[in-house]
Amino acid sequence: MxxxxxxxxxxxxxxxxxxxxxxxxxxxxxxxxxxxxxxxxxxxxxxxxxxxxxxxxxxxxxxxxxxxxxxxxxxxxxxxxxxxxxxxxxxxxxxxxxxxxxxxxxxxxxxxxxxxxxxxxxxxxxxxxxxxxxxxxxxxxxxxxxxxKKIKSVKRDKQRKGQFIGGKPVYGYKMHPTEKNKIVIDEEVAPIVRWIFSLALSGMSCRNIAALLNQERVPTPATYAGLPVAKPGPYTGLWSSERVSQMLQNETYIGNMVQGHSVKISYKSKKCLKQDPANWVVVEGTHEPLVDLETFQKVRMLVNSRKYTRSRTYDFLLKGLIFCHECGYPLAVLNRKNTKGEDVLYFVCRTYQRFTKADKVE
Incomplete structure (x- = not known):
């Protein structure tokens, strides 16, 4: 002084x-x-x-x-x-x-x-x-x-013990009212989760399930949890096929605690890197399941059977430079043949492509 x-x-x-x-x-x-x-x-x-x-x-x-x-x-x-x-x-x-x-x-x-x-x-x-x-x-x-390092070590130890350390439990669950780091079934939305699995088990695609949920005006997980939206767009608050697909393959619904999907780049940065599923921390039987194991496995097989890899045999100079005026995401390019049978490249908004039929079920 x-x-x-x-x-x-x-x-x-x-x-x-x-x-x-x-x-x-x-x-x-x-x-x-x-x-x-x-x-x-x-x-x-x-x-x-x-x-x-x-x-x-x-x-x-x-x-x-x-x-x-x-x-x-x-x-x-x-x-x-x-x-x-x-x-x-x-x-x-x-x-x-x-x-x-x-x-x-x-x-x-x-x-x-x-x-x-x-x-x-x-x-x-x-x-x-x-x-x-x-x-x-x-x-x-x-x-x-x-x-x-100390905080990271403590969190990792809790994950290995099957204790929930995230901010919000997955859709269908909520924090235990008295026990810390434990989740229980959220009876308010649990029927919706079971309905989604039953629709998938009947053979309905993730895209059509998402369209049906939007048609029935079912709040999305983010909307239900009251999470803020950084960049609201025309399709904010709508279900997508990706969201449905992730839910149908999430082992949390069979009573397993799944954590460690991402890891922070550095203690100085908030950015996170997605982890390979092999590096996720999965602990079995930590809470009450929402879906039985047989149903979950059948649904997973159906979802995986519809996956395919699209080969890209072309590239374009403006990749990553042109953005959608509505949602703000980069435009993609599709290769389609015109009436003359010639290959033509078209710009397309992937967001619109995902939600274009959000108000009706095929």
Whole structure:
């Protein structure tokens, strides 16, 4: 707390506070209230004017896409803020690359003075504390990586024990009212799941089942769960043959817990990679089945018997560059013969192709 501000009237201060879920298990001094108390004590001692306080409670330091942080950046861009104060460097972030970007490039370019109280960092003066800042950032990053490994190990262990660790159970199930990490049948939509399996067992295709569900105005799993839609389109809220096919082959409906469909690329990224089914974590007999094993196996055989691979003997230069004006997805190209028997390439929207008969059953 030895930092000195010689010209306090020149600064409009942003107090930035961050607390991640992992930090909640640390010492009480990491709490939001104590961080704010420490920062306000500092600004009062140095007669600084606080423009606003920015609090990201429950946000990881490995990502800078935090609401309060982005609001602070917007105020910096608008020249409303020219000083940022945090309790320590890890509150700013734990990704050493992005932390270095803001400290070494962004803040100086926008004439913002950054102060980290407990680390003694002050970009407004030359000091040895500033010189070792990159090393502090790397240590904070390593801490985040270690925490990520521990959390991943715990989750993997729960998966192997057949405990549900996802956000929402599959359609037809809900969380147990009293037992944690356990799912039970959702009697409200369970009849719909059984109906879908009975339709498939009778020989109806996934496409026609989806069309019938849409005709009967049955809410989709996403709609029923109340999940937000990132990019609503003309076919949002409709069943598709892919959705039906996935349900008919999901072993969760015979009482097996199936998890690990995807894995995060890195502890710094939210992007996930789909896993090969061979790498999924499947534990048998963890909950009450919705469908008997014999029915499930017969339906799976019927679904797989309809699969075929379409050979592509052509390519086109505009692949991935032309998008559907309605749904926003890339247009595909089909090779069809015209009345003269000549091969002609046609652009087609796969989304429209999937839902074009959504209002009627063939």
């Amino acid at each position: 030895y930092l000195e501000i010689s010209n306090p009237m020149d600064y409009r201060v942003a107090l930035y506070i961050r607390l991640s879920k992992e930090d909640e298990s640390e010492e009480p001094s990491q709490s939001v209230q104590n961080q704010e108390s420490l920062l306000r004590e500092f600004v009062q001692q140095h007669r600084l004017s606080v423009y606003d306080t920015y609090i990201d409670d429950g946000w990881s330091g490995t990502s800078f896409d935090r609401p309060a942080f982005q609001r602070m950046i917007a105020d910096i861009e608008a020249k409303k803020v020219n000083m940022v104060i945090t309790k320590d460097l890890s509150r700013l972030g734990r990704d050493y690359i992005m932390t270095g970007h803001y400290m070494e490039r962004y803040f100086p370019e926008h004439r913002v003075r950054y102060i980290s109280l407990l680390d003694g960092i002050d970009t407004g003066v030359d000091s040895t504390a500033n010189d070792i800042t990159p090393f502090r950032a790397i240590m904070n990053d390593m801490y985040a990586k270690d925490i990520s």
